[in-house]
Amino acid sequence: MNDNEYFVSGHKACAGCSVPILVRWVLKIAGPDTFVVNATGCLEVFSTPYPYTSWKVPWIHTAFENSAATATGIDASIKRKGLLNAHIIVFAGDGATSDIGLQALSGMAERGNDVLYIMYDNEAYMNTGIQRSSATPYGAWTTTSEIGTENLIGKKEKKKPITDIMVAHNIPYAATVNIAFFNDFKDKIKKALGIKGTRFINALAGCPTGWKHDPSKTVEVMKLATRTGIFPLYEVVNGQMRITYRQDPRIPVGDYIKVQGRFKHLQNNHAVIDEIQKNVDSWWSKY
Amino acid sequence: MYKVMKGNEVTAYAAMLSSVDVIPAYPITPSTLFPEKISELIANGEMNATFIPTESEHSAISVAIGASASGSRVMTATASQGLAYMHEMLAIASGMRLPIVMAIGNRAISAPLNIWNDQQDSIDERNSGWIQLYAENNQEILDLTIAAFKISENEKVHLPVMICMDAFLLTHTMEAINIPDKKEVTDFIGKNTTNRIILDTEKPATLGSFASPEYYTEFRHQVTVAMEAANSVIFDIFSDFKKRFNRNYDVVEPYRLDDAELIFVSMGAVSGTIKDAVDVLREQGKKAGLLRLVAFRPFPSQQIKKYLSMDVKIAVIDRNVTPGYDGSVLYAELRSILYDSDFKPEIIDFIAGLGGRDMTIDDFIKIYTLAMEMNADSNHIVWEQLKPLGEDVS
Ligand SMILES: Cc1ncc(C[n+]2csc(CCOP(=O)(O)OP(=O)(O)O)c2C)c(N)n1
Numbered sequence: 001m002n003d004n005e006y007f008v009s010g011h012k013a014c015a016g017c018s019v020p021i022l023v024r025w026v027l028k029i030a031g032p033d034t035f036v037v038n039a040t041g042c043l044e045v046f047s048t049p050y051p052y053t054s055w056k057v058p059w060i061h062t063a064f065e066n067s068a069a070t071a072t073g074i075d076a077s078i079k080r081k082g083l084l085n086a087h088i089i090v091f092a093g094d095g096a097t098s099d100i101g102l103q104a105l106s107g108m109a110e111r112g113n114d115v116l117y118i119m120y121d122n123e124a125y126m127n128t129g130i131q132r133s134s135a136t137p138y139g140a141w142t143t144t145s146e147i148g149t150e151n152l153i154g155k156k157e158k159k160k161p162i163t164d165i166m167v168a169h170n171i172p173y174a175a176t177v178n179i180a181f182f183n184d185f186k187d188k189i190k191k192a193l194g195i196k197g198t199r200f201i202n203a204l205a206g207c208p209t210g211w212k213h214d215p216s217k218t219v220e221v222m223k224l225a226t227r228t229g230i231f232p233l234y235e236v237v238n239g240q241m242r243i244t245y246r247q248d249p250r251i252p253v254g255d256y257i258k259v260q261g262r263f264k265h266l267q268n269n270h271a272v273i274d275e276i277q278k279n280v281d282s283w284w285s286k287y
Numbered sequence: 288m289y290k291v292m293k294g295n296e297v298t299a300y301a302a303m304l305s306s307v308d309v310i311p312a313y314p315i316t317p318s319t320l321f322p323e324k325i326s327e328l329i330a331n332g333e334m335n336a337t338f339i340p341t342e343s344e345h346s347a348i349s350v351a352i353g354a355s356a357s358g359s360r361v362m363t364a365t366a367s368q369g370l371a372y373m374h375e376m377l378a379i380a381s382g383m384r385l386p387i388v389m390a391i392g393n394r395a396i397s398a399p400l401n402i403w404n405d406q407q408d409s410i411d412e413r414n415s416g417w418i419q420l421y422a423e424n425n426q427e428i429l430d431l432t433i434a435a436f437k438i439s440e441n442e443k444v445h446l447p448v449m450i451c452m453d454a455f456l457l458t459h460t461m462e463a464i465n466i467p468d469k470k471e472v473t474d475f476i477g478k479n480t481t482n483r484i485i486l487d488t489e490k491p492a493t494l495g496s497f498a499s500p501e502y503y504t505e506f507r508h509q510v511t512v513a514m515e516a517a518n519s520v521i522f523d524i525f526s527d528f529k530k531r532f533n534r535n536y537d538v539v540e541p542y543r544l545d546d547a548e549l550i551f552v553s554m555g556a557v558s559g560t561i562k563d564a565v566d567v568l569r570e571q572g573k574k575a576g577l578l579r580l581v582a583f584r585p586f587p588s589q590q591i592k593k594y595l596s597m598d599v600k601i602a603v604i605d606r607n608v609t610p611g612y613d614g615s616v617l618y619a620e621l622r623s624i625l626y627d628s629d630f631k632p633e634i635i636d637f638i639a640g641l642g643g644r645d646m647t648i649d650d651f652i653k654i655y656t657l658a659m660e661m662n663a664d665s666n667h668i669v670w671e672q673l674k675p676l677g678e679d680v681s
């Protein structure tokens with residue numbers, strides 16, 4: 001790990017945002033020989049308010065849905081210059097990845113470009129004011145899954161299994177990470193950086209503004225996400241899946257739900273909480 | 288060396304002669320032969336470039352942007368729906384000042400679906416910050432494409448360029464082309480020196496940042512300034528081209544304008560037919576001429592004023608539509624430029640040749656006659672060849 005900083009403070013992220021922590025440590029692991037592509041979203045906006053920048057590595061943002069394609073262009077270009085060992089890392093939100101950018105990402109995975117694609121998953125379109133994405137979990141309030149007399153649940157659809165979708169592309173490496181489990185996170189980033197081809201990492205990204213909890217509680221809430229089994233930690237190397245963290249026994253999902261305002265409407269809705277618990281248990285019963 | 292080639296093949300050859308590094312592309316009629324030819328040239332070992340057949344046009348232009356931003360010379364090709372699909376990224380390419388060259392096989396826009404020629408697709412992108420040059424024949428496709436790299440990489444410009452060629456009339460039509468040696472082309476364009484800020488781990492830069500109202504206007508203004516600068520840069524580069532290759536270009540081409548009473552204004556391949564019509568009319572003692580625009584962006588305002596602010600009638604051949612405006616785009620822009628000139632010519636808009644409807648010499652002779660019969664009270668917006676409603680289309 002590098003002592004130098006490649007993502008520096010002074011940016012405009014909300015207090016308690018987990019995304020700068022994720023980015024800072026990914027870059028400390030990757031080092032200076034790294035190109036970054038950033039999709040439109042919170043990170044891009046809070047880290048590059050012209051004429052300032054938090055980035056001390058070459059960084060580019062072009063649009064919302066095309067980071068994988070932009071990264072492909074960089075991959076082609078630097079290969080022609082003989083830069084064979086530089087890293088190309090994409091940071092893109094869940095919206096930029098699971099929704100609008102899925103086609104470009106799928107295209108890149110099929111081409112197999114040498115890119116580490118990191119989706120920071122704050123589980124909604126946060127930059128535009130907390131609208132639901134396909135990564136928003138079942139039961140979450142967002143400004144486009146509003147609670148009212150006709151909707152007591154919030155988002156009624158389940159989270160899109162983006163990591164499975166990427167694994168189905170037969171890429172050499174896919175993993176989930178949570179910075180609240182730092183050693184696991186660090187090992188996976190290192191491993192991913194050492195592999196050629198398209199690699200995909202789904203990084204849980206606590207967001208006090210959108211999840212509605214106190215900014216001082218981000219890491220605690222993120223810990224609960226994994227300890228309840230809602231956000232499992234695993235990696236898939238050439239198709240072989242391995243769970244990398246096991247909590248035994250798992251904490252009930254209600255403990256995660258009750259600390260976040262986005263689930264406030266569910267506090268006394270035991271049927272929905274039971275359903276969420278059942279879904280989590282059913283996933284784990286396979287592993 | 289002379290070679291008989293279709294317009295699309297010429298485009299691929301131009302990429303090869305211009306030592307393009309990265310070529311992302313997605314097939315669409317009538318530009319599909321471009322990625323096919325590139326694939327073949329690379330497979331044969333004739334061309335050393337990285338070809339990336341993407342999963343969409345949006346990604347093709349995004350790959351182009353990523354590659355150009357990291358210092359490669361980049362070219363792609365598309366048309367119609369593909370260009371419309373790229374729309375979002377076009378202003379990003381110009382706003383980031385990336386010298387990308389793109390061949391456009393000018394084709395109608397859906398709906399209804401139509402694969403044939405008009406110029407709606409590229410004209411719709413006139414505000415995208417891309418230079419637009421329109422070729423009349425296949426030799427021009429080659430020459431303008433080679434020149435486009437030199438124009439776009441000029442440090443006063445640093446803007447992307449579209450080379451527009453009419454669907455089928457040029458893209459699929461065989462012509463004998465004078466192909467220069469690769470060395471001559473390399474000497475002309477120069478090495479890809481990347482005299483601009485690129486992504487570089489030695490000199491990290493932040494490209495494509497977020498600009499508040501305090502800064503945004505100036506970024507947009509600089510694109511406009513670069514576009515204005517392109518006017519004289521294009522002139523200089525065309526002069527240099529003439530010296531080296533002995534073929535002459537300008538942003539406009541005047542044809543038999545002396546003492547003309549009616550001047551056609553057009554862009555692209557149809558200009559060849561209009562020249563023939565002008566010759567026929569002149570033989571009949573009728574004073575017709577043509578001003579062909581080679582550059583549409585930057586708009587050649589000075590040259591238009593020079594040639595057209597006279598007491599003449601002007602017949603604009605508009606191969607596009609702008610519903611809700613009185614007349615189409617070329618007409619509107621031309622008229623606006625001539626508003627403050629000393630002599631205001633009478634301008635008539637002929638909306639014609641949409642979706643591949645044929646335009647013959649006879650059609651232009653008819654247009655001449657119609658225009659000469661018009662007076663100030665006539666309707667100056669004419670839908671040429673419009674069939675009455677209910678007529679069988681077959
Ligand atoms: C083509 C396009 N559609 C919509 C937007 C508006 N937009 C910008 S960021 C954003 C949401 C981003 O969500 P996500 O990718 O999850 O990142 P986050 O903001 O949560 O970090 C949206 C909808 C856009 N910039 N471009």
Ligand code: SF4
Binds near residue numbers: 015206
């Ligand atoms: S909205 Fe959420 S993700 Fe965005 S900066 Fe604030 S805390 Fe971070």
Ligand SMILES: [Mg+2]
Binds near residue numbers: 093124
């Ligand atoms: Mg998000």
